[in-house]
Amino acid sequence: MLIALDWGTSSLRAMLLDGGGAVVERRERDWGILSLPQGGFAGACAAITEGWPAVPAIACGMVGSAQGWREVPYVAAPAGIDAIASRLVRIAPAGGPVLHLVPGVSGRDAAGAPNVMRGEETQVAGAGVETGLVLLPGTHSKWVRLEGGRITGFDTFMTGELFAVLRGHSILGRAVPADGATAPLCRDAFTRGLAAARASHQGIAPLLFSTRALVLSRQIRAEESLDYLSGLLIGDELRAGLATGGRAPCTLIGSAALVERYRTGLKLFGAPAAREVEDAAASGLWRIAQAAGIGR
Amino acid sequence: MLIALDWGTSSLRAMLLDGGGAVVERRERDWGILSLPQGGFAGACAAITEGWPAVPAIACGMVGSAQGWREVPYVAAPAGIDAIASRLVRIAPAGGPVLHLVPGVSGRDAAGAPNVMRGEETQVAGAGVETGLVLLPGTHSKWVRLEGGRITGFDTFMTGELFAVLRGHSILGRAVPADGATAPLCRDAFTRGLAAARASHQGIAPLLFSTRALVLSRQIRAEESLDYLSGLLIGDELRAGLATGGRAPCTLIGSAALVERYRTGLKLFGAPAAREVEDAAASGLWRIAQAAGIGR
Known part of the structure; x- marks a missing residue:
């Protein structure tokens, strides 16, 4: 089993996954990294996973940014699931599950300028695309190019x-x-x-x-x-x-x-x-954890 | 002589012009149409012209908008100084000078979509361009096309x-x-x-x-x-x-x-x-007033 956290700027979503990666239970709080409850990151993590089995946890998103729990350096594109999984950062807070933070990915946009993502790399991993384009509309829309299962470059639209x-x-x-x-x-x-x-x-x-x-x-x-x-x-x-x-x-x-x-x-x-693709974050977190040998 | 007012959203600028259109004195207050002092439009107009000769006044800008002192309908392009001058709206407030409000201009942008300006038509009049392009950078930059002294169309960039x-x-x-x-x-x-x-x-x-x-x-x-x-x-x-x-x-x-x-x-x-072109608003207000037979 695995606890999967999608932890962004404005919300924290937690999913308990069974041994095959299927979602057993979901919880959501407005505990984004800029609106943490009493107890900060550790308190939020312990509270949202309360009552769940003591299994490893993995988290993607802004929780790994400079304003997050621990800054996780970007992995440079081209980057596939194995490269991302090899650069997880481990945290072992008192009173909560052992947590692995997923790194973001840095790359180039179509014009050759530097670009970064943090969180979308995990959703892309969940999409299971080998070669092609993944489009993630949102606050900062990402257009992500993949070849052979690896992110090769991407554009950001605000x-x-x-x-x-x-x-x-x-x-x-x-x-x-x-x-x-x-x-x-x-x-x-x-x-x-x-x-x-x-x-x-x-x-x-x-x-x-x-x-x-x-x-x-x-x-x-x-x-x-x-x-x-x-x-x-x-x-x-x-x-x-x-x-x-x-x-x-x-x-x-x-x-x-x-x-x-x-x-x-x-x-x-x-x-x-x-x-x-629905539930891409859960699928991506599961796949990255599998590649890293966590939660199996 | 003439009192020329450039009255926009955030400020009110007043200029006293002599019989040849030259600026004799300038005053400025932060009495834009959304930040009027006690006494509203009439009070602001009387206060900023205090002590000046009792000569006619002319005003351009958002003072003629739906949120202004009196709404002055747009003049449709193609529009030159004569067309603008023929559509002034006259106000005679107690305790202040007789005031003539300059209309804005409506037209089409390069893609054929409707577009409007209010205030810039006066600066364009002050630029004295017969045929060509006038560029007015700002909050809403205008690119104004003229032929034979008339505004034929314009684009707005925010x-x-x-x-x-x-x-x-x-x-x-x-x-x-x-x-x-x-x-x-x-x-x-x-x-x-x-x-x-x-x-x-x-x-x-x-x-x-x-x-x-x-x-x-x-x-x-x-x-x-x-x-x-x-x-x-x-x-x-x-x-x-x-x-x-x-x-x-x-x-x-x-x-x-x-x-x-x-x-x-x-x-x-x-x-x-x-x-x-500097002082384009003063020149434009003077030229429009001349064409309307005001202040001479």
């Missing part, structure tokens, strides 16, 4: 964070009612944003302000304008990513709502349908 | 606001010391950002995160990274704007610090040197 800061702090979010965020997605507005981004040869820099201009000129309703903006931003990511990464079928990993938006986008861009 | 929200609210600003904003511009980092944006065929969506990755991989110092980001954002604007607007010499209107950054950028992009 799509989710851009949307959040523009909605929360720019003029584009100011016109929208506070309860607008809870409304269902307006697919027309979202698709209109996707199409505008697809049609622009100059990126979305000249398009962002149209989110407001369309409202002022009454061509879009204020409460739909953020779905248009979401379409613009995801469309810009897809335009750039597909131009760089090619148009072979990819694998999608993410929340259901986000995966649905990217699925719509990929279709509008004429890309082949993506394969989806 | 460059300044994007920089502000990314610095203030995203992970890109988090690593930077609080006093980093007051440091002098690091020209190397700024130019590196410009060059990266220029080299990217896919826009800056895949580049934004490199602002952080370069710090994490110790290829750029945290306190320089925001100058790199500024270079990325201005470079993306220049790349898109120059591709759309052509490479003829343009006219630059803006603050000295911003004009210097754009001048550096235009040079790096191989564009011809730009002509600069």
Whole structure:
């Protein structure tokens, strides 16, 4: 058996896996590395695994960053499961399970600039892709290229964070009612944003302000304008990513709502349908632990 | 004589002009339309013009928006000084000068989408350009195309606001010391950002995160990274704007610090040197007032 922890900036998810890697029980707390409970890392780890068997634990994500429990150096790409598994960092806290921290991966983006990931390498390991592209939409979307089961390079798009800061702090979010965020997605507005981004040869820099201009000129309703903006931003990511990464079928990993938006986008861009992987973190943690000889 | 007001979201600037349009005296307060003093619009107008001769006044900017003193409808492009001057809205407040509000201009961007400006039309009028491009860098940079002295279309880039929200609210600003904003511009980092944006065929969506990755991989110092980001954002604007607007010499209107950054950028992009216009708002307000028969 194995305890698998997906420990990010804003939440801690714990899964108890049986001897075959299947999830037996799940727990989740808002104990991200920046919002720890009394007792800090050790206290959070002991509390979320309380009552579970005394088996080894493995954790991926920002818990291994400089702001985390212990900093785990990045493994340089090309990096496969074996390389990642050989660089786990072991912690043995009093009162909790022995914990192994998974390293992040450093590599190059398509333009040759340095890039880093921490947490996504584990989800990629869970996807079981030998050669191809894995797309992980989110706050910082990752487009990960694999060859022979190893991560060879990747790009990062700040799509989710851009949307959040523009909605929360720019003029584009100011016109929208506070309860607008809870409304269902307006697919027309979202698709209109996707199409505008697809049609622009100059990126979305000249398009962002149209989110407001369309409202002022009454061509879009204020409460739909953020779905248009979401379409613009995801469309810009897809335009750039597909131009760089090619148009072979990819694998999608993410929340259901986000995966649905990217699925719509990929279709509008004429890309082949993506394969989806659920529970990628649990699968990845299991595979990395197996490769490291932990929990078997 | 004429009182000329440049009344925006965050500040109110007043200029007393003599019979030839020259600035005799200047005053400035932080009485933008969202931070008015006691007495509101009328009080602000009376206070900032106190002691000046009882001559007509003219005002441009957000004071004519839906959140302003009185909403002045946009004039549709193509629009020259005469069209703008024929659509002034007159206000006669008790205890202050008779005030004429300048309308904004609505038009299309290069992609055919609707776009609006309010305040920049007056600065453009002050630039005295017959046919060509006027570039007004700022929170919402405008690239304005003119033919025969009339505004025919324009693009908006949210460059300044994007920089502000990314610095203030995203992970890109988090690593930077609080006093980093007051440091002098690091020209190397700024130019590196410009060059990266220029080299990217896919826009800056895949580049934004490199602002952080370069710090994490110790290829750029945290306190320089925001100058790199500024270079990325201005470079993306220049790349898109120059591709759309052509490479003829343009006219630059803006603050000295911003004009210097754009001048550096235009040079790096191989564009011809730009002509600069100072005090464009005062000149524009004077010319519009002349065309309307006010203050002469």
